[in-house]
Structure formats: structure tokens, C-alpha cells
């Protein structure tokens with residue numbers, strides 16, 4: 218829920234995985250060969266992928282449902298890849314999930330063109346993204362190298378923008394051509410350790426230990442993702458860069474992100490009231506934590522601010538069939554402030 222001043226540059230996740238095996242061999246003259254429990258490794262990767270799937274499903278629904286209102290929308294197919302080079306022990310991960318190469322399907326977001334095509338099954342090996350085989354891109358030395366994965370997703374985005382689609386080739390020789398739809402320009406990434414949820418303007422990154430992953434209701438978990446997406450679509454990071462990250466500024470941007478949550482949920486077909494449910498549940502259990510810091514309002518106040526949006530959203534939905542937050546959402550900050558050309562401070 219925080220937006221710390223630092224920016225995330227690393228995202229590959231996977232920190233917690235497979236490292237125990239690598240570290241198991243003791244220093245000494247004849248270290249015993251480590252025994253690798255591939256079943257356990259595969260299960261650990263599977264749990265990570267399950268969590269990622271949940272995040273991508275929700276992120277996709279929010280990003281697509283609000284595409285008409287976001288400051289920047291891009292064509293997307295909802296496909297997320299994995300690269301063995303991003304694991305702590307690529308050779309173990311490769312064996313555990315049965316890959317010959319490095320690139321494979323990680324997730325196809327529910328309802329996305331990739332998912333609707335039916336061919337992007339988890340761990341299916343990929344050998345071509347249009348004309349390039351990402352397996353042949355050099356992996357920088359060292360473990361947990363996530364650069365190729367970023368390149369691959371950038372490349373997919375570029376193909377979709379320039380060519381209106383992309384042909385994806387699989388290791389078994391099959392090729393699928395996928396046509397994109399418009400979504401808000403934000404990537405959703407699961408971090409392999411930590412319990413934070415943050416937004417940096419381009420991405421929403423959620424740690425696998427974030428408590429809301431335990432919530433069974435999809436719309437309540439979606440509220441968390443909506444809060445972070447709100448920071449990006451309201452361009453808070455750039456605003457705070459321009460105007461300073463004073464406590465008052467942070468509080469106002471947090472309040473906006475809270476209040477926009479139910480609007481984003483409504484456009485995605487979720488129950489907008491789930492935003493208030495989330496805040497109440499979160500706040501009553503974690504009130505000794507980040508919500509007590511003074512850059513945020515108290516959780517009960519935050520829940521009230523959220524609840525106050527619900528009648529406005531209901532009216533907009535009844536009137537227009539959508540919750541147009543570009544027209545009906547009251548800003549707490551002046552979004553143009555600090556741009557220079559407005560003449561304002």
C-alpha cells in the first residue's frame with residue numbers, strides 16, 4: 218500500500234526459490250553431491266506461478282476494463298513469459314519443469330487474447346517471438362538475470378504496436394498469431410519475496426507475501442491491485458517527482474488512490490464495495506503497521522473516504538453504464554501542478 222520514494226528496478230522474483238539447494242553443499246574437500254528434490258522444486262515453482270496467475274488475471278481485468286479512461290492505453294495480448302535465466306538456479310528450474318530451453322509461457326491472463334486462443338499453456342516452450350528466438354539472446358553472466366525477460370515483453374509490446382499482432386512459435390513447431398486489445402499501460406509483476414505492494418508509474422509490483430494473497434474473495438484482492446493501478450493511472454509518481462514527496466503530498470496521493478479503487482473495480486465488473494471491505498479488513502489487522510505512519514490517513518478514515526465514492530459510482534453506472542472517473546472523480550491534487558506551462562506553482 219505504500220509508495221516508497223525508491224523505485225523498483227528489479228522484478229524477477231524467484232529469490233526464495235531453489236536457493237536452498239545451491240547453498241546446501243558445504244565447503245570442504247569432498248562435498249557431497251546435493252540431492253535435488255525436483256518434485257519439491259516443481260511444486261515451489263507451481264505455487265509461485267499460481268500466485269502470478271491470480272495477479273495477472275486480476276490485473277488484466279482492471280487494465281482492460283479501464284482502458285477507455287487511462288492516460289495511456291496500449292495493445293496487449295495478456296501473455297507473460299518466463300526465462301530460466303531469471304531463476305536462482307536456472308539448470309535446476311529447467312529440469313524441474315521439464316524445459317530444454319529457457320523461455321516458456323508463464324501465464325495467459327484470464328479473458329485475454331492469449332488465454333482465449335487456448336494455446337498458451339503454462340510452461341509451454343517458446344522459440345519465436347515474430348522473427349526472434351529469445352533463447353538466443355545472450356544472458357548476462359550470473360544468476361537471477363531478468364534482463365532478457367524485460368526485453369521479451371518489450372519486444373512483444375513493440376510488435377503489437379507496430380504490426381497489430383504477433384506470431385509466437387512453440388518448440389513443437391506450432392505457431393499462433395495473436396491479435397491484441399487495448400488495456401491501460403501498466404505491467405503487473407509478482408515479486409518472489411517480500412510483502413509489499415508498490416507502483417512506480419509503469420508497473421504494479423506485489424510481493425508474494427502480501428497478506429491479501431490469502432484473501433479468498435477475488436474482488437477484495439483486486440482492491441489492492443486497483444489501489445496500486447490507481448497510482449499509475451493518476452500519474453502520482455511523476456507528480457511527486459515534480460512537486461516533492463512531502464508528507465502532505467504523499468497523503469493526498471494515497472487518498473486519491475484509495476478513492477479511485479472502487480471506480481476501477483466497477484469498470485472491471487468487480488463489486489466496488491470490495492474496496493471498503495479490503496480497507497476495513499486490512500486496517501483492523503495491520504493497524505500497527507504502515508497505516509499508522511502519518512503520510513496515510515487512519516484506516517477507518519480511509520474506509521469512509523472509499524465508501525463515500527460508492528453512491529457516485531452507482532449513479533454513474535446507472536446513467537452511463539460505466540464509471541467514468543476522468544469526468545466524475547474529484548481530484549485531491551492539481552494534476553497539472555509543476556508542469557511549468559500552466560503558470561501555476
Ligand SMILES: [Zn+2]
Pocket residue numbers: 218219220444445448471474
Ligand atoms: Zn498507495
